Amino acid sequence: MAIQWYPGHMHKAKKAIAERLKSVDMVIEVLDARMPASGENPLLGQLSAGKPKLKILNKQDLADPERTRIWLDDFNSRPDTRAIALDASDRQAAQKLIAASRALVPNRGGIDKPLRVLICGIPNVGKSTLINGMLGKKSAKTGNEPGITKAEQRLFLADDFWLYDTPGMLWPKIIVEEAGYNLAAGGAVGRNALDEEIVALELLDYLRRHYLPLLQERYQADKNESSHWRDDQWLEWIGRKRGALLPGGRINCQKAAENTLTDFRDGHIGRITLETPQQWAQWLKTAQQKEAILKAEREAKKAERKGKAV
Numbered sequence: 001m002a003i004q005w006y007p008g009h010m011h012k013a014k015k016a017i018a019e020r021l022k023s024v025d026m027v028i029e030v031l032d033a034r035m036p037a038s039g040e041n042p043l044l045g046q047l048s049a050g051k052p053k054l055k056i057l058n059k060q061d062l063a064d065p066e067r068t069r070i071w072l073d074d075f076n077s078r079p080d081t082r083a084i085a086l087d088a089s090d091r092q093a094a095q096k097l098i099a100a101s102r103a104l105v106p107n108r109g110g111i112d113k114p115l116r117v118l119i120c121g122i123p124n125v126g127k128s129t130l131i132n133g134m135l136g137k138k139s140a141k142t143g144n145e146p147g148i149t150k151a152e153q154r155l156f157l158a159d160d161f162w163l164y165d166t167p168g169m170l171w172p173k174i175i176v177e178e179a180g181y182n183l184a185a186g187g188a189v190g191r192n193a194l195d196e197e198i199v200a201l202e203l204l205d206y207l208r209r210h211y212l213p214l215l216q217e218r219y220q221a222d223k224n225e226s227s228h229w230r231d232d233q234w235l236e237w238i239g240r241k242r243g244a245l246l247p248g249g250r251i252n253c254q255k256a257a258e259n260t261l262t263d264f265r266d267g268h269i270g271r272i273t274l275e276t277p278q279q280w281a282q283w284l285k286t287a288q289q290k291e292a293i294l295k296a297e298r299e300a301k302k303a304e305r306k307g308k309a310v
Contacts, residue, residue: 003180005193006172013167016152018047020118020164025105026052028097028163030121030130032186033063033085034273036071037280038179039122039188043171048118052080052104056097058126060085067273074277080104088126094134094157101161114160123168124187131155131165176287182274187265197235200257203264205231206274214270218263235260 027048031039036057055075060068068085075083082100086093101117108115121127134157155163170188174180181202184194207215208231215234216223219241229237239245239256246252263269
């Protein structure tokens, strides 16, 4: 099941970002450190081609620190790109962001030549909370649901550092299936666009394969027995442990799924990252191959219809 979510306000955000990019010096993209590649917007990459970029791996306190280091190395190896890891509790966040930005665009600075920066990211990535922490006041709206910020705001981190905050934006088609599930697990996708039980099962499948000890600890599962459980068995166990039961003792899978996703989003299961650069490269390769096959099939059908029309 491919997850897609691109409501009308995101199309408007795309147009606004495209227009603003004409007048800024660089771009900051806020990524969820638990899913850096899944949340890296390919549409933004196209629109901002040629602009220096700073990647912020936000919510680092919820992510696997070893995998965060690997992702930082990966991003920092790219041309005209720097990456830093932050979270809302970092009191030095503003200074780190400003220093990294000035290093990317050293020819801008001073009242006459302010550094003009566009900051953007996927919905619910924690961008507004991060900005409010850096400013020391509540300037950007925050919330637990995606799509809180609706319009562009110009903010000042310094007299000569202008920050244009934009609404959270996804892209019209998510071709990597794993990315759709990761974005949904992290809360970047509207609830109307996903089946929470399926998303929770995908999450549990990844966690049991890569973070089994954290699952066992969080949900107090017998280590010998649970090491062989499938994702659905984990969901059933979590439902029983959390009292998500229907009449007759049946598991309320919807409630169990909600509990699982909330635990992940709040960091209660542990510090987790849902992808590595190597995993992402394989997922992307598979997705691109599928897209090529679909494109060839569409072209063949188009040619067949054209032939019949002659």
